[in-house]
Structures are given as C-alpha cells and as structure tokens.
Amino acid sequence: MSLVKLYDTTLRDGTQAEDISFLVEDKIRIAHKLDECGIHYIEGGWPGSNPKDVAFFKDIKKEKLSQAKIAAFGSTRRAKITPDKDQNLRTLVESKADAATIFGKTWDFHVHEALRIPLEENLELIFDSLEFLKKNMPEVFYDAEHFFDGYKSNPEYAIKTLQAAQQAGADCIILCDTNGGSMPYEIAAIVDEVKKTIKTPLGIHAHNDGECAVANSIISVQQGIVHVQGTINGFGERCGNANLCSIIPALKAKMQRDCISDAQMKTLRDLSRYVYELANLAPNKHQPYVGNSAFAHKGGVHVSAIQRHPETYEHMRPELVGNTTRVLVSDLSGRANILAKATEFNINLDSKDPVTLEILEDIKSMENRGYQFEGAEASFELLMKRALGTHRKFFSVIGFRVIDEKRTEDDQPISEATIKVKVGGKVEHTASEGHGPVNALDNALRKALEKFYPKLKDVKLHDYKVRVLPAGQGTASSIRVLIESGDKEGRWGTVGVSSNVIEASYQALVDAIEFKLHKDEETAAPKK
Ligand SMILES: CC(=O)SCCNC(=O)CCNC(=O)[C@H](O)C(C)(C)COP(=O)(O)OP(=O)(O)OC[C@H]1O[C@@H](n2cnc3c(N)ncnc32)[C@H](O)[C@@H]1OP(=O)(O)O
C-alpha cells in the first residue's frame, strides 16, 4: 500500500467559506486534532493576508505536535519586483513554517485578466518565487491554480507553468480544480497527460462546485497522484473543498491505500464534530461516513435485513470511522425497528409479544396525528416503558397557566407561567417569567421540580424546533415541537403535538424531564 499524503486546508481554504471563521485559539485546537488524526500537513493560513494568520504561525511554534507539518500559504510574487523584496514571500519565510505552499496562474485567461501580464512573465513569477522559497524553506509546494480549466483552454501553456515549477524544484505540484466544475473523467484523462511530462510528485486540490470534489480527488489517486488536499467536512470557498472525512475512508477502506492508521480513522467522526463545534455550526446529519444519518436505517425492510447482516444495507462498517448503526422509528417501521430500538434501550421484547405490536400500532397512530420519533428517541423510550408498564411517574402536573401580556404598543410582551405539580403527595405551586411563553413554562416547571430532584439543574435546553403540520388550516393547524435537551453525559430528543403551541411544547418538556429522571435512576441503580 503506497502512502498518500494528506494535506488539510480547513484553517485556510476552509475559512474562505461563508459563515466560517476561527479564532487563533480555535485554529491551534483544530491543528492538534488534525495532528492526532494523522493528517500529514496542516495549512494554517496565509500569513501575508492578516495579523490573525501571522499570530497562528507564531503560536503554533510553541505547541508540540506529534507528526504533522505546518504549511504557510501565499501566492507567487507580484510582477515587477524580485522575490526577496516581495512582502508576501517574505512573510512565508518569516512564518518559520515547515513548508510553504504558493499558488500561481496556469490558465492563460487568468494571466491576461487577473494578473494582466504577458504569459512569459508569469512563467518567471512561478519559477523565481519557488526558487526563492526552496532556498529558504524546508519544503515547498506549488498549487497550480485553475490547472484543469487552464489545460482545457491552452494545454501547452498549462504544462509550461508546471515545468517552470518543476525546474524551480517544487517538492510537489498540486493540480487545482479551483472553479470546481471539472468532471471525474476529465480529471482522469488530464492527470494521465500531465504524468507524461511532469516527474515531480503530483497532488490534487479540488473544489466542489460540480459536487465532484471527492470523486475528483479519488480518481486522481487512482491515476497516480500522491498528495491530496481537502478540508474537514468539506468547508471551503463557495460550495466547499474536497471533504477529507469522505476521502480518507474511501482511500483506506475501498482503495486499500495507506494514509492514516486504522485507530486514527476511528476518530474521524469526532474530528468532524469537533470542527463543526468550533465553527459554531450544526453538524450535517446526512454527511457520508461521519453524519448521524450515515448508517441510520428507517425502512422496515432495511432494518429487518441489517439485523440479519449489516452489509445488506451498509456499504462499510460504521465503526471504522467511529460511527454507529442507528435504527429509526417511524410509520415506515416494522417489528424489526421496534425490536432493534428495544435492544438499544436494554429492553427485552419478543417479536411475538403482543406489546411489540401494540407499540407499533401506537407509533403508527401517533405519527398519523403528527408525532415523529426520529429526532425524539427519549419520547420513544418513554412510550415503550409505558406500554411495558415499567414507566415510573415521578410527578404529575395538576395544571398550568401561561399569560402573555403586551402593556403598550411599543413594549415587548411579558410572559409568565404558573404551574402546580404533585410529587409523592406534596403539592408545589410556582410561578416564573421567561423570554416568551414556552420559556416561562419551562422555567416554572423546573423551578417546581428542582426542589424534589436537584439534578434537574444540570439539564439544558439545546434546541427547540416548531413545525406547522401540513393540514392547510393556517393558524389553527397542528404543531409539532421537537426539543433537544442535555446534561453533562449526553443529549436527548423529545416531541409534542397539538394545535396549541404551548401544549405541544409542554408535552415535549415533560418528556424531557421524565427521561432525565429515568436515566438518572437507572444509572444509580446497582447493575444486576
Ligand atoms: C484560489 C485561492 O483560493 S487563492 C487564495 C484566496 N484567498 C484570499 O484571497 C484570502 C486572503 N487574501 C487577502 O487577504 C488579500 O487578498 C491579500 C492580502 C492576499 C491581497 O490583498 P490586495 O493586495 O489588496 O490584493 P487583492 O485582494 O485585490 O488581490 C488582487 C491582487 O492579487 C494579485 N494576484 C492574484 N493572484 C496572484 C498570483 N498568483 N501571484 C501574484 N499576484 C497575484 C493580482 O494581480 C492583484 O494585484 P494588483 O492589485 O496589484 O493588480
């Protein structure tokens, strides 16, 4: 298995994505994670661009990485000045990074339009910028920007630009699909042609505008490319860069190519989520390999088959990338979904047990009324417990009232909730204000119950979603509320449905609290 070197540009091209920005501290933390995952090169930023990127290269020097090399990014020199006078090239050297990567123009159209210099002069820019860096940096990479578009427009000139980089001694020449519109068959044919004249090791840097960045990277490796650039989760300019979270398992599990270790690949899902977290974005649950839904089975036929053999509906073992098989419960479920879910919750069910059919009937009828359990596994577990008679009622709500009062036209409304609960024969009556009626009700319910169950203080509400169910009744429509709650140990989802948004929210809130109380009691119970 020959080695494919992985070059991550999440901290540079990833931050060129709309909505993505990292503090220097975030970049350092991500660099550590990439290093632990075995990524060979980490492009930290463009030090000639902004002080934050200069600070990154200064700070990362103080950190101990186990194996990754840090690369600093920039462009070929500006026209009319020598490389040693070019501020951008000087900052690359001053960054003291392990490698420098510069991009240069390969497409004649770009030389004419963006640089506005003669074609010959661009070849000089490439040659002497790389020659200068080779004298001053341990390793030098050349990103041939727009290479594939350039080759399609003027193959002779595009190859001449690579020859200039080769003559200057670049350690690797990276063919870039900068506009991201090339197709895999074009990439394969062009890489084949390049290999006839260029002997320097080749790399690929693909963008995803035609949704082919991963495919284009993979086909390039198939054609002999040994260095792959990409980003975690495919973050990047416009539609993003090639997604390393998909490329790595494809290389290792499908092409038997060496890049990171098996143990490191098991951290891929964690790495993906870590980067989402620091980017302050919700993970894409449908992301191949590492997303929550990547190995989630919903159709009854699928669930039944994967239980007999997972490969019937899984293209690889999810554990290889740190993911897990999940079974979803919905009105497309059969008995197999219910049994699989019961096993997940350590509940013993038999496919012939009438309770299994009862749960199935309940789910189908509830889904008909608008309930959905895919994001509400805690509500589903409580439903099973109720059917089995193992549900414990920790409290009952005697009643509640929610008031929204707008005192003047210009004032924000004030929301207040009062609630009466009964716990073990004791009645508690509390009131609370909130940012809106649901928050007021949530506050009042917790305030009443925390006295009896202090651990409820740990529960946080992470997400609250309201969906109007499509019955065409306008403001009288039914509403589904999905809540995600969490404590220090984990997160759980609950659901409520009603034509009254407060009632739907109340159902989901009560389930969230009941689930927490059940969970804590089960954790505390001695193991049999
Ligand atoms: C394909 C890629 O993703 S490349 C990376 C793109 N990333 C970024 O642009 C993010 C960081 N960029 C920046 O902070 C700024 O653009 C800077 C600091 C690098 C440059 O800023 P400015 O000097 O104001 O230039 P500006 O942003 O307008 O870019 C255009 C200039 O770059 C020059 N340029 C573009 N590509 C190259 C190149 N490969 N080699 C040399 N010069 C280049 C253009 O000729 C133009 O120069 P001119 O203004 O003298 O005519």
Ligand SMILES: CC(=O)C(=O)O
């Ligand atoms: C170098 C680079 O980021 C590109 O060509 O897309």
